[in-house]
Amino acid sequence: MKRNMLAVVILAATLINTTLLAVLVFTVVPKAKRTDALIEKIVAAVELETESGIGKDYGEILPADQDEYVFQKEYVNVKANAGEPNVALANITITLNKKHDDYATVQPLIEGKKSKITAEVSKITGDYMTAEIPLYYEDIEKDALEKVQAIFQSDCIIEVTLQVYGGN
Numbered sequence: 001m002k003r004n005m006l007a008v009v010i011l012a013a014t015l016i017n018t019t020l021l022a023v024l025v026f027t028v029v030p031k032a033k034r035t036d037a038l039i040e041k042i043v044a045a046v047e048l049e050t051e052s053g054i055g056k057d058y059g060e061i062l063p064a065d066q067d068e069y070v071f072q073k074e075y076v077n078v079k080a081n082a083g084e085p086n087v088a089l090a091n092i093t094i095t096l097n098k099k100h101d102d103y104a105t106v107q108p109l110i111e112g113k114k115s116k117i118t119a120e121v122s123k124i125t126g127d128y129m130t131a132e133i134p135l136y137y138e139d140i141e142k143d144a145l146e147k148v149q150a151i152f153q154s155d156c157i158i159e160v161t162l163q164v165y166g167g168n
Contacts, residue, residue, distance in 0.1 A: 061158060067096040067103075069110045074118045076164065077126035078133070088130050088164050092121055094148065095159035102154040113151060120147040125164065133164045 071092040080086035094110060094117065096103060110117075124143045128136055144160040 061097050061099070065098045066158070067098050067107065069094045069096070071114055071118060074121075076118065076122040078164070079127060079129045081129065086130075088125070088133075090121070090125070090165070091163040092118065092144075093159075093161040093163075094157060095161070097156055097158050100154070100156040102152075102156040106152050106154050106156045109152065116151055117148055120144065120151065121160070121162065123147075125162070130164065133162075137162065 071094075073089050074092055075087045076090045078086050078088045096107060096110070100106075121144050124140055124147065125133060128140065133140065141160055141162060144162065145157065148157050148160050149155050
């Protein structure tokens with residue numbers, strides 16, 4: 001009698017397992033296929049964006065393919081010792097990639113956006129004291145590059161360098 005009862009329990013467990021497997025196959029698998037198709041569409045859209053120019057890999061850029069604009073003796077904010085705003089003089093160098101698709105559009109606008117570029121750099125340097133700036137040049141220049149690229153909505157600008165001097 002116990003054997004028959006055990007056989008019935010095993011049979012019931014097998015039927016329940018088979019039913020749950022069928023539910024899994026007919027409900028979860030189609031949803032997974034739809035999710036996979038959605039992910040493929042998103043990947044295709046991202047690939048289209050990278051082909052549009054922003055994020056395009058131009059390889060190593062030779063010095064002959066670079067164009068520099070230097071804004072000399074620009075006033076930028078720096079943090080004073082007491083935490084009050086202070087100013088320092090800075091040379092800001094903007095480097096463009098001449099072979100970039102956006103070069104012809106961005107290059108004529110550089111001089112006209114000089115005050116906006118200086119203002120963005122000034123916002124970044126305003127978080128540092130003059131003595132701290134050389135310690136954080138890499139971070140400051142990286143942030144400045146991102147801000148300047150955002151102004152022109154192009155990665156034609158490949159480098160922003162600063163030389164900060166003066167200030168208290």
